Amino acid sequence: MRGRSRFRTAVAAATAALLCAGALSGCTAGEPTANGTTARSTSKPTPKPPSKPTPRPSPLWDVSPASVAAVGDSVTRAFDACSVLTDCPEVSWATGTDTTVNSLALRLLGPEKVATRSWNLARTGARMAELPEQMAGAAAERPELVTVMMGANDACRPTPDLMTPVADFRTSFETALARLRKGAPKAQVYVASVPSLMHLWSTGRVSPMGLEVWKLGICGAMLTDAEDLSAAADRRRAEVQDRVVAYNRVLSEVCAEDERCRYDGGAVFGFRFDEGQLSPWDFFHPSKDGQARLAELAYRRITKE
Incomplete structure (x- = not known):
């Protein structure tokens, strides 16, 4: 048994x-x-507590900054946009108050805050070597966004051999960003590309008045003898345009190393200003309409998610 x-x-x-x-x-x-x-076990597996969702990190780029400082040259000062040989910052693409231009600051801050929450520190005639000093001034304001449009004057010298060397251009731009980071480490930076000087030549040279004004010495490296279509003149203009392309490459590369910096991707360089978007006094600087186009390009890039 x-x-x-x-x-x-x-x-x-x-x-x-x-x-x-x-x-x-x-x-x-x-x-x-x-x-x-x-015998069967009647015990049930202990249920796991519901997992908490992993918090998403805050994005480094804020599409709605609450203050704007602008650094750069005559374009940001809106030189020759309102009257001859005069800055007109009220129509500046970056910080202007003119509603017909609808500047970047107006779009981001609204008209009630532009006067107290934006600063235009650009200077007509400035070259990249001056940018570190301007950036230090911008950092002192503790802005949430700094706009940079600089480099055209480095190429617009009397002759091509006087253009700023690319290596010096890079050093100055790197130093400028370092100055900003020292005083305003979390400030965002929008960097506009240098405009195509070749396109400005091809647009303005069809204007008899533009040709006369250019004889006064505006951007000699590109615009001297604007009607000369010889091989030598073509080589000179191509050399200037190549330097602009090299400057833009520097702006792109240096900006890419800073997680709070956005380059415009060549938007300003690629924009084709027509005659109505150029100053009627020098056929070189942007008119009010041209300033409005620059504001639009910047706003589109800065507010892109």
Whole structure:
């Protein structure tokens, strides 16, 4: 009898194991009981507490900064946009108050805050070597956004051999960003590309008045003898345009190393200013309409998610 009992117990345990292995839901075999059956565990697995969603990190780029400082040259000062040989910062693409231009600051801050939450620190005639000083001034204001439009004057020298060397241009721009980071480490930076001087030449040279004005010495490296289509003149203009392209490459590369910097991707360089978007006094600087186009390009890039 004892042998039969042990045999029945073994058969019951083996049957239970086979049933468990083939079941769709998990189970565990218990110890055989005295009457030859196998006890099943009635304990249920402890449910895991619901996992908390991982918080998303705050984006480094804020599409709605609350203050704007502008650095750069005559374009940001809106030189020759309102009257001859005069700055007109109220129509500046960056910080102007003129509603027909609808500057970047107006779009971001609204008209009630432009006067107190934006600063135009650009200077007509400035070259990249001056940018570190301007950036230090911008950092002192603790802006949430700094706009940079600089480089045209580095190429617009009397002759191509006087253009700023690319290596010096890079050093000055790197130093400028370092100055900003020292005083305003979290400030965002929008960097506009240098405009295509070749396109400005091709647009303005069809205007008799533009040709006369250019003889006064505006951007000599590109615009001297604007009607000269000889091979030598073409090579000179191509050299200037190549330098502008090199400057833009520097702006792109240096900006890419700063996580709070956005380059415009060549938007200003690629924009084709028509005659109505150039100053009627020098056919070189942007008119009010041209300033409005620059504001639009900047706003589009800065507010892109």
